[in-house]
Amino acid sequence: MSGFSFQIDGVEVTAKNGQTIMEAADEAGIYIPRLCDHEGLRHQGGCRVCTVKAGGRSVAACTQPAALDLVVENETPHINKLRRDLVGMLFNEGNHLCPICEASGNCELQAMAYRLGMTEPTKFPYLEPCRPVDASHPDIALDNNRCISCGRCVRASQDVDGKGIFGYVGRGIHRHIAANGPDLQHTDAEVTDFAISAEVCPVGCIIRKREGFARPIGERDYDDHLIGYDIEKKRDE
């Protein structure tokens, strides 16, 4: 596979043909923030947190192919402000109560807010939707209060597990993730599914019962490192 080079924030990056900006950046140890994208799942370009300026245009780095001599802006105050607003809106759309959430410390939404410097509530109004918890399954619970509609569980269930347990319902602001059945216990969901695993749901929406708070404070994913640390450390290696 032949390669070519392009620039991210002035750094020369080598890409292979067919790679997206994000894939090339990851290999080069440059972290581009993202929430809906996940290694091993097809790209979606949904959350837009990975928005970068490429050749002067705002694009989703997870779906935009890299190109020869492309000039990409990633870590600029303006782009990070846009990302911070996007993340802020995700908080405002749901009911994200970090102090009592079992995903706290492991949550990508929370970690992204810290990385982007979101130190206070956003200027946007809280929608405070009424979303009941579906705890009908013996081993799994779904707390839609915390869902950010990233769709990672939808893709994981369809593409990896081959089950299609999760899907989107509704339109516009009312669009949300739902189980493919009247409730979770009437689906084929199993706690061993990839879609149910801790790494797929970036927040505390998909819950494996009886595991909450098992990891002590100090040993959680983002207690000591910012999100993106695992990619950025490649540059030091």
Next chain:
Amino acid sequence: MAEPRLIEISPVTRVEGHGKVTIHLDKDGMVDEARLHIVEFRGFERFIHGRLLWEVPVIVQRLCGICPVSHHLAAAKAMDVICGVDELPPTAEKMRRLMHYGQVMQSHVLHFFHLAAPDLLFGFDAPADRRNIFEVLREKPELGRRAIMMRKFGQDIIQATAGKKIHGTAAIPGGINRNLPIETRDGFLKTVAEMQDWAMDALALARDYTLDHAEMVGGFAAFPSKYMSLVREGDGALDLYHGNLRMIDAEGGTIFDQLPYDRYHEVLVEDVRSWSYMKFPFIKEIGPDTGWYRVGPLARMNTVSLIDTPLANAARDELMAAHGTVKVHAVLANHWARMIEVLHCVEKITELLHDPDLQGTDLKATGERREEGIGVIEAPRGNLIHHYKVDENDQVTYCNLIVSTTHNNEGMNRAVKDVAVKHISGQPEITEGMLNHVEVAIRAYDPCLSCATHALGQMPLEVELLDAAGQTLDKRARAT
């Protein structure tokens, strides 16, 4: 005075939570009625419905920022029961106990030095701008420094056991999520002896104050009552983490003893009154008029048969002997009792730090699920009851919390009236110092009003003077 009046003290300061006092004066200026009102409502018992059982110890501790560990542990104990765990692995129980002793220590130190000491050191009538911890630090810098360092030690114990100084997550249903690393233990062992010395000095300070002001203490909001606490199974020793319920009358007679706490609802019920968000618990068999009782440090000194650490036990003997009655009823003796408990906690922490079980790796037990669980603990301010029901989906369907300050509701109201009658009745002018006497009586209970009402919010309290028609004539409200 020609017209009846209403005095309102609002907010009451140097207590946890928001409340006010109203004092009704008749046309002769005599106190007709005096009440402590809790004016907020929080609703934890309701909005916990539908949440998942393992979240409960983390959610309900948010009732309080002063003693969240108490709620964390009481809820965890209830969830242990629901998860079918009757006996925790030794490491889990000892880690929880260590957390609790650190918690009681820091809470008592906070109350004694930061909240009550300004009254005790400078006098109830001292100018309001002197009655604060900064003035203590200015005039008694070594005392102030020790207050801060002792509280820090307790908070550091909490951080090491719970993960954070405030609102940790370590107690999980059936156990704990961490042990105590040996290097952390060694760090505490370097300072714990000094903490014991300082606890002894603080105890001497509280004891000497009580004895030096024996006449005032003996007459200040001092009245007999029933007392309740957990006591250790078997010997009835002080046990802040676990045990059975003991209730005694004012003369020390047994009302009930070694009652398993999951039967609390057979003996206690709660009354509701229209003017306060805080309920009034009473003994079911006796009724609301005379069935009220008190909890807390002094109540524990009265109920227990002994303390199982030598220094604190000797200190308790001295407290009981000094009062010359079977039981101690002087509310200001709570400060002495509180410092005995600080010493007890330091002794227990020392004992635990030498226990190798704290480095164990068996952290959690499992069992057969049950629908209902009750967890009871002796919080710094007294007995704390958490009662839950959980459905087959692991979701909470019922929650009842009886918090220490709620148990003391009637006692605090009587204390307010007692002090108001003695210090305000018939006075031509109501001074700020007189009103502070009312606050001192409330403060002696170290109430946590936000816990007791499960109310959101602002911390302070107020005093109000009403006329016979209920019109506000005078009101004292301090900046929060």
